[in-house]
Amino acid sequence: MQQETKTVELTGAEIFVRCLQEEGADLIFGYPGGSVLHIYDALYRQDKVKHILVRHEQGAVHAAEGFAKSTGKPGVVLVTSGPGATNAVTGIADAYMDSVPMVVFTGQVPTSLIGNDAFQEVDTVGITRPCVKHNFLVKDVKDLATTIKKAFYVATTGRPGPVVVDIPKDITAARCEFSYPKSIKMRSYNPTVKGHSGQIRKAVDLILSAKQPMLYTGGGVILGNAAKSLTELTRLLNYPITNTLMGLGGYPASDRQFLGMLGMHGTYEANMAMHHADVLIAIGARFDDRVTGNIEKFCPHARIVHVDVDPASISKNVKVDVPIVGQVDPVLKAMIKEIKAGEARPDQEALAKWWKQIDEWRAMDCLKYDKTSELIKPQHVLETLWRLTKGDAFVCSDVGQHQMWTAQFYGFDKPNRWINSGGLGTMGFGLPAAIGTQIAHPDETVVCVTGEASIQMCIQELSTALQYHLPIKVVALNNRYMGMVRQWQEFFYQGRYAMSYMDALPDFVQLAEAYGHVGMRIEQPGDVEGAIQEALKMKDRLVFMDFVTDQSENVYPMVPAGAGQNEMILL
Template structure:
């Protein structure tokens, strides 16, 4: 493996427990949709003589790939020529290689399949780095195929050469530079296996252009032999029993849920545990949708822009059950004051995450779906009863007193209120038949706070890397992967312009994605920090030179509209969602709108500013004096 986070991971535990090895069970995680089709003797192309480029395409077909995103170039031209003859793979031409990888990423997150991108060498390959890093940080299964200069000139600074394997080494799960056609098919088999098993992640395959011309006899392997790579799926039985015993004693437990629940397909098991023991659930940005928003035990987002009641629940808990979450700094706040009374049960398929940030009293390495199912089964067997009645009553009191939003905090009736926009959008969407994708910034936090999601893979956002420019192309990939669902991208005017060229991709391919731009003519989140903590010194965050987004949409053949007043909002949202093709809705909001509540950088999780206190008239409290619109303590915004 090429990175310290990789999974040599649990090989000892796996051996000691006799776990079935991933090589014998391709597609062991929820990200895999069964065994790849056409492997081995079942593959109609098995034994055929073909070029390396044709073998690349045949390998993709053998893995069941029917959709790739990409952008051609000189060193990838042979692969693209072979792709021209495939009747099983659809290629979506992006307008930038970063867009292609984000599109593959959005497709993977929405469907659970491995996303695939193909690009050329040099600048084509280096343009993928941000997309690969985004997928790596959020554990998304991708295979990125890059063209490379001929083997004989690698290392000579030849035209459009870059060491993409070296450049991406810190942000891939594994990578390959093909050296011979003899290793081509085994490499592709391994790459897909690694990408989708264990903790999912991106894998890169660099294909020299001369190798793509050489002939080989196509033999695609049925199995993978990777002795050093044996992810642990079954949790240690002794540790599971310890977790069960600790859960039975807990009086103030919290289930802290991350994206691992989504990757594992463990939502039903999570719900069973929460309901059986009456445990409240808080979610990370990546975990949103893993537990139904409408469920009485769902406290929603936690952390820097989480609710005050969720943050208080974490702070006062006596047991945190971390399920597929990594104790990000955006969740914990000041670490030495985080959850001071709590013991931790940490369940994750990646042992490198356990104890990395917060010590776990009961660490369990394994796949969440199976581990949670075992925990629930043992609790049922022991007739365990919840002890959380007083705890839930306390949380209910906090929840009533400190809601995310209350109409009484509004002090500008002629302005569009971001929280209201998100709540209206949420109400207009079928939670079972829609996917919300976000860009990164204030709008992302408003969406996370106010858009209800009832099922996994229905909320897609860049969590770990926080990539501006991710959301729009990712929404295209999600919409192509889930054509029966309404896909809405919630964007900011700054983030949207990072990859707005992908409007051409959606337009030409007829992708009916909807883009709602929260347009405040500034880089909202940085502007907010400057407003609160930097004396209103707005250095390089004002975007007065924004384009007319409606005219931009028209130039790409999209439908579009702009709204500037709250009275126009309902009709505008209805028109956007009813449109048959791609649609952009430009929503004008004030630069003075801030995302609250907020835990200031370096502060404890329960040290919340801007939370609403319904007990004193539904006003935002503890807002710093530097916020001119708020007027200090008790201010509205």
């Protein structure tokens, strides 16, 4: 570890702020409280690090996720001890499931009181341990700068993830000489970067021998900044490609080779191609149960290549034939080089047959819906949104039917524009995530697609959006049901809609206006386009569009839990 030579004596709180400046973390999301008052005072006395005040700590973490997912930079959060920390836990768990690079600073009671059940004391390190990549409790102000350096290093390298740094109040008042380490080495943490060249050669041989190949790529492509290399490899091979929910935007959705999303609500062609593939090329994906369906029936004919930065993701759920541990981008680049240098080429005859088969599956038009309905169809809203924003908006989604429809109908041609809670499936994610995204991209169109149930889980953040003048466009698909719960109850519980009806809903137009925003209620299919156009024209206002949609609409196709990928329920 190299130390800078010049040193000055500072308080822990000042050291904290200086560390953020050194890391280039000029934007943090947080909420003050007793244990972090010294830190807030130090923030007040400088102007390099900007602090965004949320209305609930969960919102701070989701906003930091939106910031991180849309920029690729780590999100930074600051909350107080006790309830500040516990409120942040849902967001931290969400970031852990989706491998979001993030550092969360939590205040803690003074070291002399730890373990005494002091006011606003919780064992933050203990509570967050199972849902962080790593966490630290700082016990000496002399360790603060090094710990913060380690936290950013661990959060952003290898498979990214959230790191919690718990800082007792007395540490922020104590003084010591400040110097920020330029680099850090940890003997117990050395993530792999380059893939093994022998494995890459083996993978290329297998890939080029395929008759019915399929590329299946996930969030690792987005996190690993590998969309360009993936596009190059896929075009070079002329193989079909599907993206997971987290991987959307990793390959241009408008391209002919793209078969749409796969999995529980994936397209017919993507799931059928997976089922019939003889070689599966999995890149930065983790064979999640929402993707594989019944593991016994998953890709029964395929030999599998799997590229992932996390060795524990490989052969966890599905045994693979050629594993490659490494960062996705360098591995893909090495594969491209290997293919170009070699003689072997894909079997064009087999490929032509395979594409013909895929086009037949495509002709099923599995995403079709009733376009003549007198009720607003949610798919129609999202298709129109996609058309009017030219597929180029940042779209932050909540969790449920609207999330799946967005994944199906809003085609992303670029990475980092689709921001949703995939692994944890956290209702309430969308609005704060849109806040973080809009702050990171003040001049871009940022949309929050939500439902009347999800939006109410973090509705208080409408106030944050007003404070920072964030012109988010909220597209609420209001079907007066927790739609995905209702769909499962219709399919699997004989229509016993237990607790899935959203009774006593607020008037969202008035609610938006009460928060100082613009509200619209749209009830006719013919008004959808005009409303979205009008909202998009209001460049400096948050517009809440409350679309009253068809209550009975379901997300198709659907692979029921426990079924094989090819056993889809179709409309």
